[in-house]
Amino acid sequence: MAIPPAVNRPVGTIERAIEIMEYLKENDTATVSEMTDHLNCAKSTTHRYMKTLAANSLLVEDGNEYQLGIRFLDYGEVARNKYRLYDEAKPRVDELAEETEEKIWCAVEEHGRSVHIYGAQGKHSVQTYARVGHRNYLHQHAAGKAILAHLPDSQITETIDRHGLPGRTPQTITDRDELWEEIEAIRDRGYAFNFQESVEGLHAVGAPITDENDVAIGAISVSGPASRLEGPILRDELPTLLLGVVNEIGINMAHP
Amino acid sequence: MAIPPAVNRPVGTIERAIEIMEYLKENDTATVSEMTDHLNCAKSTTHRYMKTLAANSLLVEDGNEYQLGIRFLDYGEVARNKYRLYDEAKPRVDELAEETEEKIWCAVEEHGRSVHIYGAQGKHSVQTYARVGHRNYLHQHAAGKAILAHLPDSQITETIDRHGLPGRTPQTITDRDELWEEIEAIRDRGYAFNFQESVEGLHAVGAPITDENDVAIGAISVSGPASRLEGPILRDELPTLLLGVVNEIGINMAHP
């Protein structure tokens, strides 16, 4: 469950360090000067920050360029392994990719957003912006909407209040009322669709993985080109397949 | 190439934050009190640090327990993708695992230590402490020694000076002269062995991946139970196989 991360007096130094990491995630590489323009502080300060981070292997220097160090992998893997879901879902995601020949994602919710913890590609699967570790908005994709619809209303409101409903494509739902209607529909049928709401030309189906208390602990989605994912395949075949899988994972999670 | 990360005046706040992350990596989970015992500061300070980190999704709160957030995956994946080696090596590591039925690792050097960037397991492969993202000492395992032996002498000395030669098993090489002899041997034959030097009962062979300037940009290793990896298999068959693979990767890296 995501508790609103409101801190009374956050440590500025830490937040600025994270700002550096975030910038390097987006831009791959940066110099001290470039980073100074981005942050709002003296160049000497930026320099000291980056040197400190580099000394701890969080950043790697290559001449004057800095980039993220793979030490993050270490932390990331530890974090991922904590989600038992990963172990349970991985083999079935692989199977699904094999079977459907499309792209399969497993996502979890964290702080009101979603994180892709595992993905597998089928023979014909498409490449999108998404990758393992990617965080995005719950309302923008099938797996996210599946999780969102499974939250109690109060938490949905809270999530929307916190993150808003930013658009990504013209099809993305950015209106609160419209989203609530969509949520009702998802609750009725038990799974969510995504009609080009995250990527143009991409359709998807997502279904929630629930624990023994019917709380959504994650979701799985199948996505592919709109031309291929439509009609009965999208409406009936894939949802049936998907529901079987998420059900199975849920049961395995409940009875280790 | 690893430049000695010596910082004049490191930012204490950042280093303490990293200390928290490191502790959580080792211990999976911790409370504010527990962390306060570990760090040397007031409980209120620890509290503020952890709240700040949690507010930025680097930590996740579960009641009073904190653990690493999977936001690290995001950074880790970005970092890993920067190593083109990963893309080139992955398919061949998978093949090797299939072919040898043993555990295969691909590692790179960073700051005088090694990082496993990818691993694949064959049908009979053993599980060890190692996992993706794991950092350890170059002199303690086959892939690491293969990289180490390929460095110029000055950098080897520098690396040893910085990190020392800590032992892991009774077989680990902890004596400088002995290590230099080993390095000579590795240079002569072109690949490295590991006879229970990292894990008791485990043997391995490792060979370096070199770029067009004969600089080692990584290494690949095959490891398995000592009972299975011995005699001609360990001495001839696997090295031949391995050299073919690292050679191929090297060529592909040089001519994209």
Added chain:
DNA sequence: ACTCCTGATTCAAGCTACTCGAACAAAACA
């Protein structure tokens, strides 16, 4: 060769904001 520039790096001084300890609240315990 010399100059000019751009960017990294160092340093002392000033003052921000990080650290501390105490006090409070809340939960666990006996």
Added chain:
DNA sequence: TGTTTTGTTCGAGTAGCTTGAATCAGGAGT
């Protein structure tokens, strides 16, 4: 119920973070 342990808040003081200027290193232009 009282007691202990834990998380949390807050004001005050000073450690140490920030700053801007000065220095150094490398490259480009003349």
